[in-house]
Amino acid sequence: MRDFQVIVIGGGHAGIEAAAAAARMGATTALISGDLAKVGEMSCNPAIGGVGKGQLVREIDALGGLMGYITDRTGIHFRTLNKSKGPAVWSSRAQCDRKLYREFAQELLAGIEYLTLVEGMVVGIGCEDNKFSHVILQDGREISGKACVLASGTFLNGLIHIGEEQTPAGRVNEAPSLHLSESLQVLGFKPGRLKTGTPPRLEGETIDYSKMESQPGDDDFLPFSLRTTTGVTNRVHCHITYTSAETHRIVEANIHRSAMFSGNIQGIGPRYCPSIEDKIHRFRDKDRHQLFIEPEGLDTTEIYINGLSTSLPADVQNDILHSIPGLENVVMKRPGYAIEYDFFPAFQIKPTLETRLVANLYFCGQINGTSGYEEAAAQGLLAGINAVTKLNNRPQVVIDRAQAYIGVMIDDLVTRVPMEPYRMFTSRAEYRLALREDNAYDRLIEIGRSFGLVTDQMMERYVSDREQLDSEHKRLHKTSIMASLVDPDANGDKLPMGVLLKRPGVTYRHLATVDEECALFPERLGERLEILIKYAGYMEKQLREIDRFRQLESRKIPDDFDLGVLSGLKKEAIAVLQQYRPINLGQASRLNGITFSDITVLMIHLKRHYSSSVSRETN
Amino acid sequence: MRLPDSGETIVAISTPPGYGGIGVIRISGNRAFAVANELVSERRDFGEVKSHTIHHCYIKGSLRRTFTDEVLLAVFVAPNSYTGENVVEISAHGNPQILKQIVEMTINAGARQATPGEFTLRAFQNGRIDLLQAEAVADLIAAEGTAFQQAAVYQLSGRLSEYIGNLRNELVEIGALFEAYTDFPDEEIPRQEKSELLGKIDTITGKLSRLAESYRHGEVLRSGLQVPIVGPPNAGKSSLFNAILAEERAIVTEIPGTTRDTIAEKIDINGIVVRFVDTAGMRETDDHIEAAGVERSKREIEAAGLVVAVFDATKATVTEIREFLSKLTDRQVILVLNKIDLLTGFQIADLESELDATRPIVVSAKELKGIDNLLKRIGELIVTATATISSDNNVITNQRHHRAVLAALDSLTSVRQKLEQDESFELLAFDLHQSVEALEEILGKVTNDDLLAEIFSRFCIGK
Secondary structure, eight states: OOSEEEEEEOOSHHHHHHHHHHHHTTOOEEEEESOGGGTTOOOSOSEEEOTTHHHHHHHHHHTTOSHHHHHHHHEEEEEEETTTSOGGGOEEEEEEOHHHHHHHHHHHHHTOTTEEEEEOOEEEEEEETTEEEEEEETTSOEEEEEEEEEOOGGGBTOEEEETTEEEEOSSTTSOOBHHHHHHHHHTTOOOEEEEEEEOOEEEGGGOOGGGSEEEOOOTTOOOSOTTOOSOOOOOOOEEEEEOOHHHHHHHHHHGGGSTTTTTOOOSBOOSSSOOHHHHHHHOTTOSOOEEEEEEOOSSOOEEEEETOOOOSOHHHHHHHHHTSTTOTTOOEEEOOEEEEEEEOOGGGBOTTSBBSSSBTEEEOGGGGTBOSHHHHHHHHHHHHHHHHHHHTTOOOOOOOTTTOHHHHHHHHHHHSOOSSOBOOOGGGOTTGGGSOGGGHHHHHHHHHHHTTOSOHHHHHHHHHHHHHHHHHHHHHHHOEEEGGGTOTTSOSOEEEHHHHTTSTTOOHHHHHHHOHHHHHSOHHHHHHHHHHHHHHHHHHHHHHHHHHHHHHHTSBOOTTOOGGGOTTOOHHHHHHHHHHOOSBHHHHHTSTTOOHHHHHHHHHHHHHHHHHHHHHHHO | OOOOOSSSOEEEEOSOSSOOSEEEEEEESTTHHHHHHHHBSSOOOTTTSOTTEEEEEEEEOSSTTOEEEEEEEEEEOTTSSSSSSOEEEEEEESOHHHHHHHHHHHHHTTOEEOOTTHHHHHHHHTTSSOHHHHHHHHHHHHOOSHHHHHHHHHHHTTHHHHHHHHHHHHHHHHHHHHHHHHHSTTOOOOHHHHHHHHHHHHHHHHHHHHHHHHHHHHHHHHHOEEEEEEOSTTSOHHHHHHHHHHHHHHHSOOOTTOOOOSSEEEEEETTEEEEEEEGGGOOOOSOHHHHHHHHHHHHHHHHOSEEEEEEETTTOOHHHHHHHHHTSTTSEEEEEEEOGGGSOHHHHHHHHHHTGGGOOEEOBTTTTBSHHHHHHHHHHHHHHHTHHHHHHOOOOOOHHHHHHHHHHHHHHHHHHHHHHTTOOHHHHHHHHHHHHHHHHHHHTOSOOHHHHHHHHTTSOTTO
């Protein structure tokens, strides 16, 4: 008898989604964390969402995850980014209260039946016959389980750099997990190394906000979660300031003292969130860089300065801060730092997130090379779901690139080794116009529902929204109004509102000013309807592209298909295919070093494979 | 349509059917050498010999100590062969019976009869050539005019692939910028960057337009130029037609193996196949087959870009000629004044000066005078028309490519329009992506069974 069915290692954003999903699906689950008080901690900026990431949070919510709901409840500043662009790239973002977030996450976990929280540092993974069996804790305890989700975050061989100083640690003042990485390597996993950074933390009382631009939250923000029925509340403003000529001078003068530039860090840093020394060094022509002043919570005066990641020594960081408008007299509470950590390139896992080497062991979050809470949470949720479906002998969930950002992310991870921490962007999604925040539920809620992760209340709300949208959609196409009422360029002709809504500049809000029923229709649904109608033409084209994409995706490469003996393939191609073991022809075609002709050869071999296995069966 | 199995060793006669000086049999596949070993009278192991070597041997006969033929056998070791596999080419005597016997022996030894284009399909599958090049092989085999051959050879060399590939890469680069503006929410595109982008798009649009345009010439290269000879009754259309052919026989070599029909004839002028149509030969007929032919010719004349208009120089008036010509708009017309043998030099000069603007060519079909001038004029027109081609050699000769280039252009036009109107970047990116995909389709990056089967079915057996 095993202690638990599922063991989740790590209490970060991946870990809590995995543990909550597994336990809510009915599996006895243990969440093991080095410090239970830190479960749900936002180790970097307490912000959720952003471009590409907001989409992930909605998808997590549609699958029945927790992140969106916790954010709605603990957020203090909500904004939709990219609002000047099209709805496909509108991205929700929230600044949260770090403490509230952690506490509410812990409260939610405490209320889940079948979930046990265990405090301890995991130092080893045990397996029998290449199948997960137990974990070993630092104090010698062993906990056995049938499946394991490893979500250990930055704790794997973490090394913190502040200027010339180096300290082994997971986060500041927390011990790193040194042995777990070694234990995985003993099992045969191949590690890589990545780097990410954080900016310094400031004492808010010492900031002169009068020298900065104020950035209020959006009043009409649509909550992240369908569970949130009340709306969200903006409680604080964020602020914007800029680096100065003096800042750039200080950075240039001290750049040799940065861990980034002294060669101390072997890992590769993220391109999209570069350190300030990196930005100033790389973009010499830009005379200033934007900085966001973001509060970390309601009952703390601690401030996060977004855009100022650095690994310069603490005294230089102090000088830099004082050169920034509004921060002339600021007190630095903690210096920023860079952290290096091990990851395990994801060609070692399947698109279900289960490792190829050890059955029933799942990897998610930073261990797979991603950065960001949302990326981690999405993987954690899927790993939790798949761990339980595997134990129940149900088919594993694989989400494809045309279905969700989650699918895009996992496919990217398993088809290439990241050179920098993987962060979600809308440009990673080929079918971006179809993968929007507003239709996340249409895309995914049935999956979440099938595992019992979507509550009845959420489902009812979804169905009711759907019905209202459908009937209003029909009504708009049946009801005509005078075109000139909403379109100043139009003449007095009467046209259906559905047709008028297609015109640039005409919005549902316009219709609501002239049509009573539109005025009574819920605003959040009106906006969704507007998107549906305005995007209809693009969607049609995009859906055709998706059909074509699925042609190759549907050509499965069976597990027992021997890639090593295929005639007509170059040795290099065979090596790539064997390393990544794509699950279908589409995935194979996305591998580096695989050409179109390789795919043709594979196609022919697969046809033969299938026809011979059919004839074997009939014999 | 299904693609044939790529694992087997295949064989086919690679020279045209019929009797010839030599006939070549090609064998390709893993077992090519083993199969060849079985054919020859002595014990040989072609698996052991050097690549690109030629061996003198005898092919076994049906009885002991008899031979089917004395041959030269060339050995190519993978991957340095046409298909990228092990290849044996047997040059036998060009007797169809002998060649058939040898092929049967290879099949008995384990090879399979190749399907049309299968050798090239394998070259493609083994990464020796890309799709564009594979299609060029088919074109090269079918090529009649030397200019078309040139275009096919150019395409085969991979340089057209490179050209289109570069255009694709330039588009991808622009796309990356759109993506950056989409993913960095607070960035606005600076005006200067926008005008630079518009400029880049215009350059690519220009190149794509020229490619699309080249298809018209490409069509000419591929199918030849249709030149109807038109004119009023008794202007001497048929005698001009015959005179051209007579002249052509005298100065240009005849294209061998073409079927001669009574109303149309092909000749090669400056590398282009020109097909003259004698419209006088097109009369009402009760014969169904002939009627169908006449119908087809009529349509071709409608579509012809170049027309030779013949008039009887002794009868036609300037007004009559001008009126006739005014009906032939939208196309090049070469005005020919026939029967000058019946006029004095003074009269000819008079007519010429009156019709100077139309640059008439004076001929006597009867005495074969001036026909060389007519052919020279046609040659000049061809040179002008194909000048754009020879300048950068990027000609599209294939309908599939033409469609794709037009699709790419269409999307790119939409990108430009949206960029000008400051529409949102994700929509620009969407259209741009469609443009990129269209170009990738030409390069064969879009995987599709049916497309492949269609393309390779155009080949003849043995290639």
